[in-house]
Amino acid sequence: MGFEVRVSEHAIARFKIAAVALATWPCARLIWLATQGGLGANPIEYITRSTGWWTLAFLMITLSITPLRRLLGWPWLARLRRTVGLCAFAYALMHFVIYLWLDQFFDFAAITKDIIKRPFITVGFTAFLLLIPLAVTSTNAMVCRLGGRRWQQLHRCVYAIAVLGVLHYWWLVKKDLREPILFALLLTLLLGARILRVNRAASAAPNTE
Amino acid sequence: MRDSFIADLRPGEITPREVYESRRQFLGRALNGALLMGSGVMGWGAREAQAGVKLQGIRKGAITLKEPLTPLKDVTTYNNFYEFGTDKSDPAQNAHTLKTRPWTLSVEGAVKNPRTFDMDTLLKLAPLEERVYRMRCVEGWSMIIPWVGYSLSELIKRVDPTSSARYVEFISLSDIVQMPQMKHGSLDWPYMEGLRMDEAAHPLTLLCLGLYGEVLPNQNGAPVRLVVPWKYGFKSGKSLVKIRFVEKQPTTTWMRAVPEEYGFYSNVNPAVDHPRWSQAKERRIGEFGKRPTLPFNGYADQVASLYAGMDLAKFF
Numbered sequence: 001m002g003f004e005v006r007v008s009e010h011a012i013a014r015f016k017i018a019a020v021a022l023a024t025w026p027c028a029r030l031i032w033l034a035t036q037g038g039l040g041a042n043p044i045e046y047i048t049r050s051t052g053w054w055t056l057a058f059l060m061i062t063l064s065i066t067p068l069r070r071l072l073g074w075p076w077l078a079r080l081r082r083t084v085g086l087c088a089f090a091y092a093l094m095h096f097v098i099y100l101w102l103d104q105f106f107d108f109a110a111i112t113k114d115i116i117k118r119p120f121i122t123v124g125f126t127a128f129l130l131l132i133p134l135a136v137t138s139t140n141a142m143v144c145r146l147g148g149r150r151w152q153q154l155h156r157c158v159y160a161i162a163v164l165g166v167l168h169y170w171w172l173v174k175k176d177l178r179e180p181i182l183f184a185l186l187l188t189l190l191l192g193a194r195i196l197r198v199n200r201a202a203s204a205a206p207n208t209e
Numbered sequence: 210m211r212d213s214f215i216a217d218l219r220p221g222e223i224t225p226r227e228v229y230e231s232r233r234q235f236l237g238r239a240l241n242g243a244l245l246m247g248s249g250v251m252g253w254g255a256r257e258a259q260a261g262v263k264l265q266g267i268r269k270g271a272i273t274l275k276e277p278l279t280p281l282k283d284v285t286t287y288n289n290f291y292e293f294g295t296d297k298s299d300p301a302q303n304a305h306t307l308k309t310r311p312w313t314l315s316v317e318g319a320v321k322n323p324r325t326f327d328m329d330t331l332l333k334l335a336p337l338e339e340r341v342y343r344m345r346c347v348e349g350w351s352m353i354i355p356w357v358g359y360s361l362s363e364l365i366k367r368v369d370p371t372s373s374a375r376y377v378e379f380i381s382l383s384d385i386v387q388m389p390q391m392k393h394g395s396l397d398w399p400y401m402e403g404l405r406m407d408e409a410a411h412p413l414t415l416l417c418l419g420l421y422g423e424v425l426p427n428q429n430g431a432p433v434r435l436v437v438p439w440k441y442g443f444k445s446g447k448s449l450v451k452i453r454f455v456e457k458q459p460t461t462t463w464m465r466a467v468p469e470e471y472g473f474y475s476n477v478n479p480a481v482d483h484p485r486w487s488q489a490k491e492r493r494i495g496e497f498g499k500r501p502t503l504p505f506n507g508y509a510d511q512v513a514s515l516y517a518g519m520d521l522a523k524f525f
Contacts, residue, residue: 040298041279041287041494042350105498110487118485171485174348175466176295176395 007076016083023087026054027094044102051095056169056183058088059162063190070197082138085158089135096128120171127164130157159194162187261426264357264419270338272413278341279352281421283494288428289346290447291395292381292388299390300428307387307448309432316364318454319374324367328432332418335363339422340415340436345477345506347441351491356436357419362410364452370406374454377409378402379435379446396462402446403459403473404437407515413438413508417445439508441475472525476516477506481525 007015030047033039039046062085069077104111114121134155136142143151166187170180290300293307315325326334337357345351383399385391391398408414415436418425425431430447437444443463463471470484479489479502490499505512516524 041283042297042492044492044497045350102497103499114487117482120485174295175291176393178393 007074012076012079015080019080019083020087023058023084023090026050026091044098048095048098048103051091051098052169053179055088055091055095056162056165058084058091059158059165060183060186060190062088062158063162063187067190067193086135086138089131092128092131120168123164123171124168127161127168130161130164134158134161159191162191262424263422264332264337264424267337267339267357267419267422270340272338273341274343274353276343276353278355279494284352284354284420285426285428287494289348289442290428290430292383292391292398292400292448293428294390295393295395303390304427304431306389307382307427307431309427309448312432312450314433314449314452316368316452316454318378319371319456320454321369321371322367326364331364331416331433334367335359337418342413342415342436342438343506343508344436344438344442345491345502347443347471347475347483347488349486349488349491350494351502351506352494355421356415356417357422358415358417358436360412361414361416361435362412364416365410368454370454373456375406376455376458377404377406378451378453378455378459379404379449380451380453381430381446382448382450396466399450400446400462401459402435402444402461404444405458405515406454408437408512411512411515413511439477439505439512441477443471444475474516474521474524476512476521476525477502478504478521478525480504481522 030039030050034043034047062081065077065081065084069075100106100111104114115125116122134157137146137151137154146154166180166183169183170177173180286301287297288300289297290304293300293303310328312328313325314331315323317323336359338359339355339357341353341355343351344354379402381400381402382388383391404414415438417430417434417436418432420426420429425434430445430449433449434447435445435449458473461471461473463475464473477488482488488502491502492499503509
């Protein structure tokens, strides 16, 4: 399906740069708003929410690359996957540091209590911890060192991370679930596409043997 | 009794008038512009009801605080008023559709003298006082707000509750035309809150008609709202249309929505966490760090006796 688009190494490098440039926009916007006093009455809440929202958004974009690649028949899209994934990690890191610093002021006793006692923080923290090995192993050298298969197995963690991330958002809102529901539906679609494909492959397998 | 209570409160400093006036100059300009635009079509009566119009004859209330006021801009742009949307910035953007004149507040139920008050009557019912209160939201932030109004007890004594009046319900406006964001159904409407009779009659409980010396802005619950400073903010119903005296403890909107998270009393209590977050600290709007939350929001001297012998973790 789709049409063949040949993309040079040069173009892929440019796409990567463009992706990173676009990904810095939400962060640049926050900095701009901060200098203009545009973050509202509770700036720390605003930047916490915003970086969290963008973490989820970049996770969703990362997870949509493979289905899109198959749908459009653009194999080169896969080359952007790690770049976008790293952008998700960058926002998760900002989100986490804001929590540690501006929300809890490095009060590690309170933070530990929070992580243990508050389910939404427990799942958010778990998702962040799981993201770290993925970010660390995102270089070409690491892919080679681990070997393609093991690398891929490790990076399947992103499915759990996305589920935990959406749950984190779902559990924190006071009442209005509209946005968490949208993320959950999108994630269901993205993971559902993979499950369907695996099932189809499994049922097709006996015939080919 | 009431006067001696007020004298017990430690007198403090109110932010000087010049300071808060300069803080809101920029907003005043915007509001003046809006008023001028509207004056062609609105009569004087309608204009009088607009936010930004000064309320006349306000006494400096004896109830005040030493803490600096939260700027008017923050008080009027960071609101929880779900009828106008669930984002804190939504009410300021959407509440212009609320029509605050004509407006009536009907007081009914277990009273000998049920009455419907219009706004002119409410504004003259008792001398208006400026009361500087702490406002602690259940979400963990707080403000210092100079409200204008008088003790709800002033209204209560005029309707003469019967002996079966043990609780009071406060019902907010529910009008999909004026409040289009209601259709998202984030809560069951109308918004309803409740107090025990002694809480409602407590002198700190304020029937509020203004803030910063002016008519209440729509997003802050115009034209008439409740302010119960020792309870989380959601207990203070906005844009009230009905007050009902009842015998049984009401099931409030938040109790119905999430019973395990919101109890009837909802007194500010650093020792009783919200099931999903700690209530030990709060972020005062405008401050960088967090400060410890005080039992009963710092009004323990005045109200703790109302709850003597009660397990506050059980009656949260």
